[in-house]
Amino acid sequence: MNKISLLFLALWANTLCLAQSPRQTFQETINEEDLRKHLTYIASDELGGRDTGSEGQKKAAEYITNHLSALGITPIVRDQMGKMSFQQKIELYKNGWKESYVVINGKKKVFFNDYFPVGMINIPVEKEIETVFVGYGIQSETSNDYLNKSVKGKAVILIENEPKNKAGKYLSSNSDNSDWIGSPGLKKKQKIAADLGADFVFVVSLADSDQFKTLNAERKAVLSRFNRLAIEKSKPESPSVTSAVPTFIISKNMAAEMLGISQKKLEEKIANPENKLKTKKSTIKIKSERGEDTIETANIMGFLEGTDKKDEVVIISAHYDHVGTDDKGRIHNGADDDGSGTCALLELAEAYSKAKAAGNGPRRSILFLWVTGEEKGLLGSKYYTDINPIIRLEKTVCDLNIDMIGRIDKKHESNQNYVYLIGSDKLSSELHSISENVNKETINFELDYEFNDPKDPNRFYYRSDHYNFAKNKIPVIFYFTGVHEDYHKPGDDVEKILFTKYSKITQLVFATSWELANRSERIIVDSNKP
Structure with a gap:
């Protein structure tokens, strides 16, 4: 074999070793700059705290739908005029x-x-x-x-x-x-x-x-x-x-x-x-x-169709409402709660749309779901699961729910590289195992299961939108970084978000969802833990 052939072979082998998997490639498109851009608007005073049904929340909905449309994500809700829409309209009563x-x-x-x-x-x-x-x-x-x-x-x-x-x-x-x-x-x-x-x-x-x-x-x-x-x-x-x-x-x-x-x-x-x-x-x-009074609001959803297993759907969710203003007129911008989940979902939709455009779309379909009324009692997710599931629940593989992933709590002041996982083992041992393995392969954060304990007095398992899926025997993971001093207060602003940490957790959600969407077998439901 001549020297030129040997050199070519060495270069080829080196390139093969350095080549990234599709998952790694598109995971890395999720970045701090984009998250900051989205969150700076979503958690701005202009949106007035995004109270359920408010004009500010409607502006947030418009921002999300415009982003989905620009990405080429498919609307999946048929409106009253028979047209396809990103918005699942809901009437709430007060x-x-x-x-x-x-x-x-x-x-x-x-x-x-x-x-x-x-x-x-x-x-x-x-x-x-x-x-x-x-x-x-x-x-x-x-x-x-x-x-x-x-x-x-x-x-x-x-x-x-x-x-x-x-x-x-x-x-x-x-x-x-x-x-x-x-x-x-x-x-x-x-x-x-x-x-x-x-x-x-x-x-x-x-x-x-x-x-x-x-x-x-x-x-x-x-x-x-x-x-x-x-x-x-x-x-x-x-x-x-x-x-x-x-x-x-x-x-x-x-x-x-x-x-x-x-x-x-x-x-x-x-x-x-x-x-x-x-x-x-x-x-x-x-x-x-x-x-x-009747309050008009909406869940927002975008659909990315899979390939050979497209009838099975992985849902990734976050709530885009917050608590509005207080009696003193102070705006609660909710940058972490749940602006962080809202904007993480925007980045996840973009990463998947890039993957599909490059010929690396997921095998299973993905539903990106922004729910309303979480702060009022998980109402948007309840409407979706109990009244009008756009994707039949038996076709839903799991729900990965993101709620408050941009800050740290007092317990972890000395270590920012953590995330609380809640519910991952409640219904599926496979989901729990996949979650842990993907974390080791990617960001390698500390996975804290303190709030997964059924004896935990905070009962966070029941306090975010994943629960409405879990109660229907759909496996879930709730990604959360804990409560901080600005929880439900006017100080929950963009300036306090830890964007490096925030982007890494968003990448973890992407990598986990990628594995769930592309593995040969659908994860099993084999647990029923409290």
């Missing part, structure tokens, strides 16, 4: 207060500012009603604040709790204990007012102005839990309440206006409870309407 106010002398008082309700009060039609002041609203063997007062069909105004005499004893019992304070005491007062025929109760709070603001905010937060979005319409609410009589807590300032006196006079009565308080008759108007 119960809440629609119009609520109290009008005193022509001045409208502000709900959850000047006053707040006790329970879920529904007064759908404005009512005009006379008010009656009944002191502390106590009626007992030794005390009767209702003496010579007619309250039937009227609104009772009373001061909360029970006053003490100069000796420091409660007035009605002349003792150190009282049945008229706190929640039990209020319930007793409500029952008395209801039994005497009162239509409403207004309780004067003893809190100062700052404390009353805090009470308003706390009560609003508590009651908002009953206003969560839902997939199904709720039953119409009746004009009823959760107490014996519709009751509101009011500020001292609002009470003074209702009583036709100065706030100073009211405070003097509170300081000297045995003194008489001369009030003026007044008539107020009140409305506190609860009703249901």
